[in-house]
Amino acid sequence: MRFYEFEAKKLLARHRVPLPGGGTAETPADTRRLAQELGGPVVLKSQVLTGGRMKAGGVRFADSPREAEREAAAILALEIGGQMPRCLLVESKAAVRREYYAGVTYDALAKLPVIIFSDMGGIDIEEVAREHPEHVAKVHFSTLLPVSDYKAKELVRSLGVGGGELTALTTIVTRLARAFVEYDLTLAEINPLGQLEDGSFVALDCHIDMEDEARERHAAVLEKLGISKDEPRQARPPTDFELRGAQVDAVDHRGVAGRVVEFDGDLGLVIGAGGGSLTIFDAIRKHGGRPANYCEIGGNPSVRKAAELTKLILSKPGVDKIAVLMNVVSNTRVDIVARGVVKGVVESGFDPAEKIAIFRIPGAWEEEGFKILRKYGVEYCDRGVSMSEAARRAVEKTKASV
């Protein structure tokens, strides 16, 4: 889950990472008041969950409160990457002498967290690593002990930084790493980490991602930041269809019918689970099909859950047929899914033989499942037919009926 910059800064403030003075504003009038309070030139930053704000015109400067008010009106009306700003972050604009970079993430191969530091901040760190590798240093640290200052010190020192700058940067980098561990973050990045004319350091911009799985355990902190439990924070806001999909998953605790994502097509998909869904979605597209949705159903869902998901998909305008496809299942019962899907189709007022293009779920209790499908005249196949072939048949049927 990505944080807005203003939330990320509030989180870092809890670990005493130095920040510019400022606050958030939701209207041009608020912005003017805030600029007045701060005094002097200010920077106004659009709060969106995407990069490229500067290029898009979402970051602007103002020398007076009046100018701030005018610029704020422009930024608040500006859509960036499909998102309208949540609010504006208004901060004092300070003269920066030098820009550094500090980031913490996981290294999936070392299976440890890694701190990355550079004395060339303000630009994309991957670009710096490619073009100027001698300006980037990395160090892994243990997850079994509290983060030690010396790790950060060695890291900063390795780029030749000494004196008071070394001690100040060591403190900031260590605090960043501690925040990373404490809040189950997957990315904590300060870029640029600016050194001001008076020699002090401030985090000018930062980017923080928290592990989705850890949101619950940090509920108290998230609540303080104003992030509600149900806010999905995907790359684009969820559609109404997707929100209803999340409700289906919550009907009971048995199995999952999750990650419902809406697409434009005419073929509804009841597919599972993680890997199987990816494989089937590719196969449908490869055969020229147009999926109406993505989803992941599995983990032995109840009849009710499978039925509700089916009903949701059939309620979507433009959905002509549904395909029920899975890999050979280990812990999902074929008969339960068959019963649920048929129930969902019937309750939606359709004929299963006509609406279900194909049913391909081989595995436990398949004979019982196939019995139900035969009774309703639904085309089904077992493991003798590949996932891709089953997908192809579903696409052909959908095309034929249009």
Added chain:
Amino acid sequence: MSILVDGSTTFIIQGITGREAVNMTRECLDYGSKVVGGVTPGRGGRDVYGVPVYDTVREITSQMHVDGAVLAVPPAFVRDAALEALDNGIKLLVIVTERIPRGEVAQVLEYARLQGARVIGPNCLGIISPGKSKMGGIGGPAEDTRKAYRPGPVGVMSRSGGMTTEISNALTAAGLGESTAISIGGDAIIGSTYAELMPLFEADPETKAIVIYSEPGGPMEAQLAEYVQRNGSRLPVVAFMAGRFMDAMPGMRFGHAGTIVEGRQDTAAEKIRRLTEAGISVAEEISDIPKLVKERLGEVA
């Protein structure tokens, strides 16, 4: 031969009295696995299909040698269960549980390394050496497991539990069969990557080829490509890449937690390029895999 588990492997199941774990216990016993005990705090003295349940791991390891442990406990208890197994000398952990925050996974893996233990998972279905033993829910009920898996020359490694069985089923149907199939887990950080398991397959005379199932996200496929190139592996590798559609939708989350694409190098297209460059055959369809394996085996012979 096979790797990691064979007919003599003894293991325990932590969280054995949970609903899914009870089913898994039954499936493993029916398949012939040696499940020597289970652990659920507060439930000591009961049994699950004849497998005695204890309150602590130590009550089992103090009586006998135990090779492995399957962890089927809720996410909040995984770290504790893993440390308990490791501190009691168990050297092979299969972590079935999903939705464990990375920080805790990293702690478990770091501690396991210090103890010289191997971890498979988290977020996996386990390991099977067909005809010998299975450790975890892989393949489902024994009868279904026997349909999908047969002893044979192919080592299978997959980031998806379900697709481990789908691919093995295709190999079995084509008369090939598997030496050992491993559901390595769908998370961003897992105990054993493809490249880390390769030396075990290399050392197994029964294994003649490798099939992997891969997804967008993470550096594991690039690591395998590098391993194969650098070590001149004797084993031909065939890969299947799912989630190609995700390349057009950066930032959206599909499939496993580990599929999040963070940079250009972890897209499906880039991984296919990298694997191909290393001489790994990338199958367009699951049903093409057996043919490619046979071709590659012919090449070797």
